[in-house]
Amino acid sequence: MTVFLQATFEGLSLGAIYSLVAIGFVLIYKATDVLSFAQPALAVVGAGIISGLAVDRGVPFWLALIIGIVFTGLIGLLVERTFLRPMVGEPVFSVAILTIGIDILLRTILNKWIGIDPRYLGDPFPSFGNFGSFDVSGVTLKYLEIAALITALVLIGILGVFFKRSKYGIAMRATSFDQEAALAQGINVGRVFGLVWLIAGILAGFSGFFITGGFNTLTQASFISALRALPAVVIGGLDSIAGAVVGSLIIGLTQGYIAYYQLPLESIVGFTLGSGFSLIAPYLVMFIILLIKPDGLFGTKEVERV
Amino acid sequence: MSNVISFNDVSLRFGGVQALKNVSFEIEENSLFAIIGPNGAGKTSILNCINGIYKPTSGSINIFDQDSKDLHPDNIANLGVSRTFQNIELFENMTALDNILIGAHRHVDYGPVRSLLFSKKVRQEEEKARKISEDVIDFLEIEEYRYSYILSLPYGIQKRIELARALAMQPKVLLLDEPAAGMNNEETEDIARFILDVHEELGITVVLIDHDMNMVMDIATDVVVMDFGEKLFQGDPQEAAKNQKVIDAYLGVG
Numbered sequence: 001m002t003v004f005l006q007a008t009f010e011g012l013s014l015g016a017i018y019s020l021v022a023i024g025f026v027l028i029y030k031a032t033d034v035l036s037f038a039q040p041a042l043a044v045v046g047a048g049i050i051s052g053l054a055v056d057r058g059v060p061f062w063l064a065l066i067i068g069i070v071f072t073g074l075i076g077l078l079v080e081r082t083f084l085r086p087m088v089g090e091p092v093f094s095v096a097i098l099t100i101g102i103d104i105l106l107r108t109i110l111n112k113w114i115g116i117d118p119r120y121l122g123d124p125f126p127s128f129g130n131f132g133s134f135d136v137s138g139v140t141l142k143y144l145e146i147a148a149l150i151t152a153l154v155l156i157g158i159l160g161v162f163f164k165r166s167k168y169g170i171a172m173r174a175t176s177f178d179q180e181a182a183l184a185q186g187i188n189v190g191r192v193f194g195l196v197w198l199i200a201g202i203l204a205g206f207s208g209f210f211i212t213g214g215f216n217t218l219t220q221a222s223f224i225s226a227l228r229a230l231p232a233v234v235i236g237g238l239d240s241i242a243g244a245v246v247g248s249l250i251i252g253l254t255q256g257y258i259a260y261y262q263l264p265l266e267s268i269v270g271f272t273l274g275s276g277f278s279l280i281a282p283y284l285v286m287f288i289i290l291l292i293k294p295d296g297l298f299g300t301k302e303v304e305r306v
Numbered sequence: 307m308s309n310v311i312s313f314n315d316v317s318l319r320f321g322g323v324q325a326l327k328n329v330s331f332e333i334e335e336n337s338l339f340a341i342i343g344p345n346g347a348g349k350t351s352i353l354n355c356i357n358g359i360y361k362p363t364s365g366s367i368n369i370f371d372q373d374s375k376d377l378h379p380d381n382i383a384n385l386g387v388s389r390t391f392q393n394i395e396l397f398e399n400m401t402a403l404d405n406i407l408i409g410a411h412r413h414v415d416y417g418p419v420r421s422l423l424f425s426k427k428v429r430q431e432e433e434k435a436r437k438i439s440e441d442v443i444d445f446l447e448i449e450e451y452r453y454s455y456i457l458s459l460p461y462g463i464q465k466r467i468e469l470a471r472a473l474a475m476q477p478k479v480l481l482l483d484e485p486a487a488g489m490n491n492e493e494t495e496d497i498a499r500f501i502l503d504v505h506e507e508l509g510i511t512v513v514l515i516d517h518d519m520n521m522v523m524d525i526a527t528d529v530v531v532m533d534f535g536e537k538l539f540q541g542d543p544q545e546a547a548k549n550q551k552v553i554d555a556y557l558g559v560g
Contacts, residue, residue: 158422158423158424161424162421162422162424165424165432166421166422166424166428166432167407167408167411167414167416167421167431167432167435168418168421169421170400170404170407170408170411171408171411173397173399173400173404174397174400174405174408177397177398177399177400178395178397180359180379180395181391181395181396181397182397182408183358183359183378183379183380183383184357184359184379184383184388184389184391184395185383185388185408185409185411185412185471185475186380186383186384186411186412186475187380187408188378188380189380195418
């Protein structure tokens with residue numbers, strides 16, 4: 001039971017982190033019809049900025065955290081303004097490929113800076129040592145994981161109200177449905193796109209911190225963790241924020257349970273699955289769900305008029 | 307009376323198709339200005355030029371004495387020009403109320419950061435938008451459809467909600483692209499009544515495109531007749547009906 005609770009807790013916290021990247025994916029997809037592959041790169045760039053400031057430059061941790069997250073949002077805004085705005089009206093496929101280019105560009109610059117040794121992101125409570133943890137009847141709860149859960153909950157709550165009630169949220173929903181009609185209502189579509197990328201960048205910044213913070217460290221391979229938000233949004237159905245959150249939790253829990261229950265699982269299937277199986281399990285889950293529901297769990301069914 | 311919109315020698319060309327050919331006219335403030343003509347005459351092109359979706363190939367369009375050359379459609383909307391579309395362009399994934407709120411949001415002022423916090427100012431401004439929307443809902447008698455999703459509503463009601471969205475912008479000029487298209491006689495009369503109310507009670511300049519000659523003759527104060535991208539006639543609706551060129555264009559020359 002303790003093992004189960006431990007796996008559940010770690011899975012939920014992972015899922016919360018993935019959901020932040022995943023919501024960014026969904027926002028951009030909803031507003032612009034483009035699946036942006038640059039989100040994982042934005043997440044690690046944010047982590048890189050935090051690490052560079054907090055560890056290399058000795059900037060106080062909290063200040064570095066805020067600067068890093070805000071800066072990641074601004075990079076998102078910049079990417080939209082410089083690379084994507086000229087592509088408005090071009091085939092979605094070309095724009096998606098362009099975002100892969102942006103992903104490679106950002107990561108190449110970052111990887112050169114990261115180098116071979118893992119980078120740390122600093123610790124707000126040095127006395128605990130790597131953020132510390134505490135035990136509740138045998139289950140170890142890391143502060144970093146608790147912080148990830150709370151942050152994700154708060155951000156998702158705020159964004160929920162933002163989309164449902166504020167004029168910007170309603171304008172975003174309108175723009176995603178029909179740009180021309182949105183223009184006729186006086187909505188500045190360019191500004192809506194910019195705002196979407198800014199929010200997606202900020203969310204990526206948050207997730208970048210939680211993915212690479214504490215013991216996890218920032219390495220050249222960190223972006224692969226952020227990329228796991230992709231199967232999450234595919235499971236959720238690309239255009240649903242609720243779907244992104246549910247998909248992320250499924251992915252996080254899968255990873256958590258497999259990490260703790262791989263041995264019993266191997267004895268059931270009868271062969272070894274190899275180390276690191278928990279990292280590819282999310283993709284297997286994605287395949288299985290897509291076989292059953294090709295539009296994802298919450299996705300809008302594509303209706304073709306004949 | 308002053309002109310709200312003026313076309314000065316406007317031509318619009320798509321490749322080999324000449325949609326508008328040296329068209330000039332003025333729309334006076336507080337008029338109910340009708341544009342009629344056979345299919346493909348360039349009526350909708352005129353509306354699309356006013357609202358900035360198309361830019362004229364040559365000539366100029368002035369909106370409230372401002373050259374519209376450098377204005378985006380959203381700038382023009384914010385000058386106080388709202389419109390409906392020939393084939394309803396509502397945001398089908400949202401409720402009727404949300405659609406109408408989008409129109410009202412032109413009058414709402416707060417920044418994105420504030421809206422993330424949903425501060426007092428945001429709530430006050432959103433209440434203002436809701437008030438504007440409710441007034442329009444009341445005016446067009448669509449109370450019962452407020453929370454319905456657009457997809458679930460019948461065509462005639464969708465048309466009325468599109469009109470509501472345009473009115474919620476509290477425009478100075480309202481462009482209506484075939485508001486009575488696809489409607490039965492009763493619905494056409496309803497729409498004609500609403501258009502007259504908009505024009506007379508709210509004092510909005512209305513630019514109306516329609517095929518229904520009877521309706522246009524009944525309610526319009528000014529009419530422009532288009533044929534193959536050219537202006538055939540401008541003036542009093544009653545005289546248009548007697549004009550030989552207009553009759554030829556509509557009935558064909560034997």
